[in-house]
Amino acid sequence: MKTFPIQILVALAVTIVTTPIIAQTKIDEMSLDRWAKLREVERYQLNIAEKYFKEKKYDVAMSEYEKYLSLYERSDAASFAQLKWSLCLNQLRKQNTAIKEGFQSVIDYWPDSSDAAKASYLIGRTYVEIGRVSYGKKAFQETIEDYPNNPVAVYSLSGLAEIARQEKDETSLVKIWKRLAFDVERTKLTGGTCATAANSLASYYFSKGTFPDALKSLQANYKDDQLSYYVYYYVRSPLGSLIGNEQTNGTGLRLADQVVAYLRSNLETDLSTDELKAKAEQQWHRMIEVEKYSRRDEKVLAAYQAMLGVFGNTDAILSNLADYHASQKRYEQARSIYRQFKDKVQGLSKVASSFTAEGNVTEAVKVYKQLAGIDAENSPQWQGAEAGVYVSVKQYPEAIQIYRSLIASDALNSQQWLWALATTQRDANLLKEAIGTFRQCENFPENYRQMAGCHRALKEYKEALILYGQIIGGSESMAPWAQLQIGYTYEQMESAELAIKAFQQCCKRYPKASYASTAHAHLQNKYKISVTLGGGTDE
Amino acid sequence: MKAVLTKRSFQQGSVVALVWLFALMDWLWLHLLPDSILTCIFSIISITCGIVLRTRFKQRASKTLQFWGMLSICVPVGWQAGVYFSEWLGLEVFRAYFARGGLALFFITGLSWVVWGIERHAQRIESARRDEFNLEKVLQRKNTKRPASDRRIWNPLDPFAWYYGQKSPRLNQSLNGFISYTVLFCLICMILSQFQGCTQYYDLPAGGGENQAVQQVVKVQKIIRKKFILNPYSAINYNTPDLDDVKLELNEVTAHRYTKMGFGEGEGAGFAGGTNDGMVGFVRLEYPGGDWNQDFGIGGDMNMLLKYAELTGQKIAKKTQAYSAAQLKTFDGVRCPPLLYITGQKNISLGNNDVKILQEYVNDKHGMIFGDNGGSRHFHNQFLSMMQRILPDVRPVRIPTDDPIHSRPYQITRVPYVAPHGGEEALGWFKDGRWVAYYHPGDIGDAWADGHAGVSQEIWSNCYRLGVNIMSYAHIEHAKWRLAQKQTGGEDE
Known part of the structure; x- marks a missing residue:
């Protein structure tokens, strides 16, 4: 069996995610012309049903659509009401009934209405959703045959593409994409689906290393500048995969050369205005990015040099070049470039970051101190960064000292520094101090959670239990977690009976939370108790 | 004497x-x-x-x-x-422990005897050699460590056998003994396991029935009728309504229509093409890596089997069974268990061979897998990845609530669960016109077990009903397939 290229899967994922959304937004709506033709009473009733549908109260909406059908059976919107009734059933996970009694009824009773085509497509889509892929395939094919000029034919083709992907039928997949990209007339409703197919096809061709075909696919969607951007956008991932594989490395390099040549041919040479200059600069960056994906260091550096030659030593270009050196772990070269920045503060901050990345704390701290001196306005920011460096190497006393001074000096950001101080104290095992600092923080319930953790580490279980109780009372989302923690705390207190009760409470009070599952499993594993007082039903 | x-x-x-x-x-x-x-x-x-x-x-x-x-x-x-x-x-769990522990003990016993036998023989040979010892000969050939270099010893019980080498021959002899014994033991086990698995049969109980939805039990609501107290001598002429004096049996449960459950035509509840000895069983997979035996046997899945008998009237096996993948392979191509229950909360470590057996079970033997998350998100991922290996071309989907598996014989409007270990949705794998796998995310096995995990009666009774639906679905689908195989002459008698 042939391996199904990952790139295709990625490309397809884009198709699958986007297409049904496009289909859905249009398929569950009725045209304004038809709304206009309705009598006031009909419109009133349909509006009520639509309101509930939008509010996702599908069972209520269903009965309202039913009411509409029994009152205004001969109305122009009856088929639409039937269609929406079926969509409600779909949402209520009664898809079999939706197909047989809903969508099929639309086709049988209102075969000439525009809703019949939609129902035909929805039958296929629903079948696929419930795993009946072969039925879905057949329904899509019938839709294409019965309504060739309707947008649903395009959606059905897209559905068939998804099935082909599932069945790993590459030939059919490419055939459908080609049809969608080149043969289907694009309208407001189908344009998106066709464009997505063309993009997927381009990704596929890129993954095969056939640049002209990929370009042709993208040309179906984009022109001029946009085309250049999307060539660069869609080539990256396939190129990375081709280069990463020894067997396809040669194809990848060829593809990279073709893409760079194409981008170069569309390079703006007129740099008379800022706008044109920015455009040219963007194109250069795209070319360099392609070279980066092809992992050719010399070509990347050469391209940067050429770019500097064209645009001069701007901070932006220098920054990109230096960042590239840093990414290749050539820190010294990177720093020498950072130091050439016109914006000294920016340059030095990058130097400090590179020292930190290299693990050279002393130098990083020196630079941050220098920065605090030079850039007095942003001094707290640089001091904070300095403290961060200390924390990263576990030199907590120095970091704590800095944070304390920042709390006193930078009142505007005191909450930020308090939190940083508290977490540092916690990491430094200064738990009592950490609790005091967390108490001053205002980000409930996270601070209470941390305080409880510290109390537990100090074996002050009662205090931890009180805090967990406060979390349960004050934060609905964190309550299941806190209840579970109460159980664990009782366990630490060696009070098995209370722990069991707490875990059972977790199952009983929050049966649908994942923490209930943890409590249930814990009760079973540790205490061999299966009576957990939980239980629920899928609604 | x-x-x-x-x-x-x-x-x-x-x-x-x-x-x-x-x-x-x-x-x-x-x-x-x-x-x-x-x-x-x-x-x-x-x-x-x-x-x-x-x-x-x-x-x-x-x-x-x-x-x-x-x-x-x-x-x-x-x-x-x-x-x-x-x-x-x-005591099914003890059975498994005895089976494994006994095998290990048997292996060790045999090994001890092998070691003892080799040692005894080697000592005898060495003793004989000492008796034959002649100093003069040794002096003549003082450089020769081994006896008679022109004569190669082949006897494996002799430590001086040429293939044990000159360095540590006794160690090599012991190693040879251990390896030879282990290989031989494994070989015999493999042969016996093949022999044991000549063919096992799973017969469906004879009978017939319909796959119809059971009418819901309806509780009669108490209606308090208004009573008019009238003055018969009143000047006002009343059109006195007839008072309904019929006494309602309050809280009476309406008897539901009796439906013979099963498939095809035949006497009693069962399956067309079944045998008189046939019984509905509850079979689970004994897989390596995790706790496959959660709620196994009496007080566990046996409760479900008993409930199945109570609700369907079909004959059931005396006890629930557990089979490893290798044992599952030994079942007949047609007369094999229709449903295979898999539960646990830890790892599912199946080898490629086990996966092949399960693929054969699902695709060729028309079996159905019933997964039940016994207690962790980890098991959810393990089960899904196992299914991905078994059925790589089938994508799991949410099973509709109006699907036959959720509506026959009992209408399950919402999937009941004990705890949402793997979410709240039942997933299914649909292939060739039927569900080939059903995954329950919330420990249905715990709801069946004694104590019902403390969940409300509504939930555990729904769990039983869902269990009946799944078992019934698998058996009916299998019975249909068996008949089709019989008609095409595919049954391997």
Whole structure:
């Protein structure tokens, strides 16, 4: 069996995610012309049903659509009401009934209405959703045959593409994409689906290393500048995969050369205005990015040099070049470039970051101190960064000292520094101090959670239990977690009976939370108790 | 006199051994003797062995070898008795432990004897060699370490065999003994496991029935009617309504229409094409890596099987069963278990061969897998990845609530669960016109077990109903397929 290229899967994922959304937004709506033709009473009733549908109260909406059908059976919107009734059933996970009694009824009773085509497509889509892929395939094919000029034919083709992907039928997949990209007339409703197919096809061709075909696919969607951007956008991932594989490395390099040549041919040479200059600069960056994906260091550096030659030593270009050196772990070269920045503060901050990345704390701290001196306005920011460096190497006393001074000096950001101080104290095992600092923080319930953790580490279980109780009372989302923690705390207190009760409470009070599952499993594993007082039903 | 006694004991021992072997073969493969006789035979032999062993134990100082020999004979007897009686008593978990522990003990016993035998022979040979020792000859060939370089020794019991080399020949001999024994043991186990798996059959109970939805139980609501107290001498002329004096049996439960559950035409609830000996069983997969035996046996999944019998009227097996993938393979191509239950909360470590067996079970033997998350998100991922290996071309989907599996015989409007370990949605794998796998995310097995995990009656009774639906669905689908196979002559009798 042939391996199904990952790139295709990625490309397809884009198709699958986007297409049904496009289909859905249009398929569950009725045209304004038809709304206009309705009598006031009909419109009133349909509006009520639509309101509930939008509010996702599908069972209520269903009965309202039913009411509409029994009152205004001969109305122009009856088929639409039937269609929406079926969509409600779909949402209520009664898809079999939706197909047989809903969508099929639309086709049988209102075969000439525009809703019949939609129902035909929805039958296929629903079948696929419930795993009946072969039925879905057949329904899509019938839709294409019965309504060739309707947008649903395009959606059905897209559905068939998804099935082909599932069945790993590459030939059919490419055939459908080609049809969608080149043969289907694009309208407001189908344009998106066709464009997505063309993009997927381009990704596929890129993954095969056939640049002209990929370009042709993208040309179906984009022109001029946009085309250049999307060539660069869609080539990256396939190129990375081709280069990463020894067997396809040669194809990848060829593809990279073709893409760079194409981008170069569309390079703006007129740099008379800022706008044109920015455009040219963007194109250069795209070319360099392609070279980066092809992992050719010399070509990347050469391209940067050429770019500097064209645009001069701007901070932006220098920054990109230096960042590239840093990414290749050539820190010294990177720093020498950072130091050439016109914006000294920016340059030095990058130097400090590179020292930190290299693990050279002393130098990083020196630079941050220098920065605090030079850039007095942003001094707290640089001091904070300095403290961060200390924390990263576990030199907590120095970091704590800095944070304390920042709390006193930078009142505007005191909450930020308090939190940083508290977490540092916690990491430094200064738990009592950490609790005091967390108490001053205002980000409930996270601070209470941390305080409880510290109390537990100090074996002050009662205090931890009180805090967990406060979390349960004050934060609905964190309550299941806190209840579970109460159980664990009782366990630490060696009070098995209370722990069991707490875990059972977790199952009983929050049966649908994942923490209930943890409590249930814990009760079973540790205490061999299966009576957990939980239980629920899928609604 | 002593010789006569020894001969007589030997003859008696041989008879007992033959009876035991025959009973063992009958239990495993032949199935000729009724269970009661087998139980008697195994009980008598086990007790006899125990008594003899006790006697030998008392005499062990003078008859050491006989004692160890008897102990070694008692190992397989005890092993078999442990497995048999655990099964007989319905202690399925102990049965598995006895089966595995017994095998290990049997291996160690054999290994001990091999080591002892090799050592004894080697000592004898060396002793003989010492007796033949001649100093003059040695002096003549003082540079020769090994005896007679022109004569190669092939006897593996001789430490001076040429292939043991000159460096540490005794160590090499021991290693050779251990490896040879292990290989031989594994080989015999493999052959026996193949032999044991000649073919196993799972027959459906004979009968017939319909796959119809059972009418819902309706509780009559108490309606308090208004009573008018009228003055018969009143000047106002009332059109007195007839008072409804019919006494309602309050909280009466309407008897639902009796539906014979099963498939096809036949007497009693069952399946067309089934046999009189056939029974509906509950089979689970014994997989390596995790806790496959959660809620297994009496008080666990047996409750579900009993409930199935109660609600469908079909004949059921005496106890629930567990099979490893290799054992599952030994089932007949058509007469195999229609449903395979998989539960746990830890790893599912299936090898490629096991996956192939499960693929064959689902695709060729028309089986259905029923997964139940016994307690963790981890198991959810494990189960999904296992299914991805078994059915790579089928994508799991949410099973609709109006699907036959959720509506026949019982209408399940919402999926009931104990705890949402793997979410709140039942997932299914649909292939070739049927569900080939059903995944319950919330420990349905716990709801079936004694105590029902403390969940409300509504939930656990719904869990039972869902269990009945799934079992019934799998058996009906299998019965249909069996009939189709029969018609096309595909049944491998």
